Amino acid sequence: MHHSDIEIAIRATQVASGAIRDAFREPVTRHAKHGDDFATHADLAAERAILDLLSGARPGDRFVAEESGVTGSTEGERTWFIDPLCGTRNFAVQTTAAAVNVALRTGTVVTAAATADPFAAEVFWTAGEGAFVRREGRDEPLTPSAQSRLVDVDLDNPFPWSTPARLFDATGFAGRFHARVLSTSLASVWVAAGRRAAYVTGGDLRDSVHFTAAIALCQAAGCVVTGLAGQPLHSAPHGLIAAADADTHALLVGAVAGLRETRAAG
Numbered sequence: 001m002h003h004s005d006i007e008i009a010i011r012a013t014q015v016a017s018g019a020i021r022d023a024f025r026e027p028v029t030r031h032a033k034h035g036d037d038f039a040t041h042a043d044l045a046a047e048r049a050i051l052d053l054l055s056g057a058r059p060g061d062r063f064v065a066e067e068s069g070v071t072g073s074t075e076g077e078r079t080w081f082i083d084p085l086c087g088t089r090n091f092a093v094q095t096t097a098a099a100v101n102v103a104l105r106t107g108t109v110v111t112a113a114a115t116a117d118p119f120a121a122e123v124f125w126t127a128g129e130g131a132f133v134r135r136e137g138r139d140e141p142l143t144p145s146a147q148s149r150l151v152d153v154d155l156d157n158p159f160p161w162s163t164p165a166r167l168f169d170a171t172g173f174a175g176r177f178h179a180r181v182l183s184t185s186l187a188s189v190w191v192a193a194g195r196r197a198a199y200v201t202g203g204d205l206r207d208s209v210h211f212t213a214a215i216a217l218c219q220a221a222g223c224v225v226t227g228l229a230g231q232p233l234h235s236a237p238h239g240l241i242a243a244a245d246a247d248t249h250a251l252l253v254g255a256v257a258g259l260r261e262t263r264a265a266g
Contacts, residue, residue: 171255173252
């Protein structure tokens, strides 16, 4: 039976979610990576489930996965980005803040993207036109909103000119927004869903298994998505501001710029 790319992406996140739930509260096996980073048995099981499904459905494609790297075809324009468990440290201490990210880029355009919350049984998805959440087989459109004033900031990826935590006291942020640190890309998808006013992170996110799906979802939902300085995404100084609306985005760009100016003055 033929299935569309987006249905395959959604199904891939669902089978991975099942593997993660099955492993939850079991003894955690850690597999050392670089520095103090690690994967768990759940990361590996979820990635195997995704790759088995994708390689069976689309054997001619290329796959970029967090744990196993690049596999599949070296030719063609179709590349899948796979993050089997975003929030590994959370999972390892029995915290349910985690996500599964699967995205297909065809040429330079993300044509299918899905992010699942394994514990809420939700899949956020887009095929490029509009963004939706699937619950119990029903799809509902995503509507961004800044009403909560909650802004998630990724503290692991430093800004080129500052530690991200300094943003909390910056002019334009302090007194206007409420900072949150969820430590998973699920928080960036929540901007598209109206559960966060914005998401901010540093780093070069080109070809990112963690953020490719989330960025596509935010863009398809109508969020304002740029780099840290308000510049086009994936250009220097890189980073990401995904905001529910233009006013929120402008405030955050200004707050980040203030940190940059403070460093330059110092």
